[in-house]
Amino acid sequence: MSDIENILRIKTDLLCRGLYLSKSLLSHYKTQGISIDFGRKGGAGPLGGRYFLLADNETLVNVALWDKKQRTPYTLGEKKGSFFEILNGQEDSLFTKLKLIPNPKYYSPQYKTSDGVEMKRIALVHGVDCLGTTIYQKCKYWECGEACKFCGIELSLQYDTTIVEKSAQQISEVITVAKKEGRCSHMTITSGTEASEDKGALRYTNILRGLKQNHPDIPLHIQIEPLDNLNYLNQLKEAGADTIGIHIEVLTDELRKRITPGKASIPYSSFVKSWKHAINTFGANQVESFVLMGFGEPHEIFMNKIEEMISLGIIPFITPVRSIPLKHSITPPTNPDDLLRVYYKTAELMKEYGVNPLKNKAGCVRCGGCSAINESFKAI
Numbered sequence: 001m002s003d004i005e006n007i008l009r010i011k012t013d014l015l016c017r018g019l020y021l022s023k024s025l026l027s028h029y030k031t032q033g034i035s036i037d038f039g040r041k042g043g044a045g046p047l048g049g050r051y052f053l054l055a056d057n058e059t060l061v062n063v064a065l066w067d068k069k070q071r072t073p074y075t076l077g078e079k080k081g082s083f084f085e086i087l088n089g090q091e092d093s094l095f096t097k098l099k100l101i102p103n104p105k106y107y108s109p110q111y112k113t114s115d116g117v118e119m120k121r122i123a124l125v126h127g128v129d130c131l132g133t134t135i136y137q138k139c140k141y142w143e144c145g146e147a148c149k150f151c152g153i154e155l156s157l158q159y160d161t162t163i164v165e166k167s168a169q170q171i172s173e174v175i176t177v178a179k180k181e182g183r184c185s186h187m188t189i190t191s192g193t194e195a196s197e198d199k200g201a202l203r204y205t206n207i208l209r210g211l212k213q214n215h216p217d218i219p220l221h222i223q224i225e226p227l228d229n230l231n232y233l234n235q236l237k238e239a240g241a242d243t244i245g246i247h248i249e250v251l252t253d254e255l256r257k258r259i260t261p262g263k264a265s266i267p268y269s270s271f272v273k274s275w276k277h278a279i280n281t282f283g284a285n286q287v288e289s290f291v292l293m294g295f296g297e298p299h300e301i302f303m304n305k306i307e308e309m310i311s312l313g314i315i316p317f318i319t320p321v322r323s324i325p326l327k328h329s330i331t332p333p334t335n336p337d338d339l340l341r342v343y344y345k346t347a348e349l350m351k352e353y354g355v356n357p358l359k360n361k362a363g364c365v366r367c368g369g370c371s372a373i374n375e376s377f378k379a380i
């Protein structure tokens with residue numbers, strides 16, 4: 001097995017199973033000067049994890065940290081040098097080693113925007129150098145009780161870790177300090193879906209213009225639902241978005257109704273229309289869609305849909321489903337062997353259709369922490 005195949009296998013396993021972090025060890029780590037916690041409890045992207053580099057000191061992985069031993073065979077062990085030992089409890093052996101990516105200095109409360117908001121309430125560093133922010137922390141589907149089952153967007157407000165709406169000025173100020181620390185080379189900007197016809201596109205365009213004016217060197221990624229008026233996609237590009245995510249998340253109609261009850265009212269054909277238009281507008285390799293795996297979808301149907309997306313030029317950003325910390329489990333962990341098989345097949349299809357995720361300029365695909373599609377593409 002080559003090095004990259006090995007990295008792909010370990011990353012896929014960790015994405016699916018996460019790590020056990022003993023609460024009793026938190027103070028022990030602290031005495032060694034190691035600051036570790038259970039990660040974000042709300043917001044966009046998979047929650048309740050921290051970012052680590054794998055043993056190659058290069059590959060990023062967003063790993064769930066569980067406080068219950070029975071959730072995973074893997075345990076965060078002692079730190080030796082700059083890496084933690086990861087133990088396989090089932091076999092009582094060393095599984096791998098991981099390097100924890102430290103939180104940036106600006107998370108400390110004394111860092112505030114000029115209007116007095118703590119900077120960590122405005123934007124967080126995802127992985128090594130991707131700044132992530134949610135510009136509108138509410139969503140129309142939460143209001144009517146039809147939120148996606150995996151989503152934690154409004155939890156951040158419940159835990160009071162952020163504010164509802166952010167301005168371009170606030171985000172620009174965080175970019176400035178994050179850049180100084182070497183923690184911002186590109187951005188993921190997301191938002192809850194708004195009830196208006198533009199679904200939040202106009203809010204994005206205002207923010208994008210401000211950010212591009214203040215930081216023209218930072219490529220920006222945005223995420224939005226399919227739009228009926230496709231002209232908004234042109235406006236988003238003109239305002240400064242470099243890449244876009246139009247996320248279907250779940251691939252069969254039946255599962256969409258169960259897992260994404262509000263969003264399921266958008267027909268699949270609308271996704272196809274917006275994806276096609278986005279490819280024409282943003283260019284090859286600059287449009288992605290999150291796809292969650294692990295809801296029990298039949299493999300063949302799943303792969304057929306993935307092929308359809310790739311044939312349109314869309315990068316399927318496949319991630320295993322992860323339960324939200326402190327909420328009930330929505331699903332058992334995705335089987336890593338099944339996911340690995342899907343990653344290899346997806347990489348083959350991307351090669352066949354000339355889609356290259358390594359050419360993506362900004363956001364989740366470039367960051368790559370939550371999915372192993374980039375590694376699978378390198379491995380074949």
Ligand code: SF4
Pocket residue numbers: 044045046062126127130132188363364365367368369370371
């Ligand atoms: S892929 Fe990176 S930027 Fe996207 S949600 Fe995951 S950690 Fe955040």
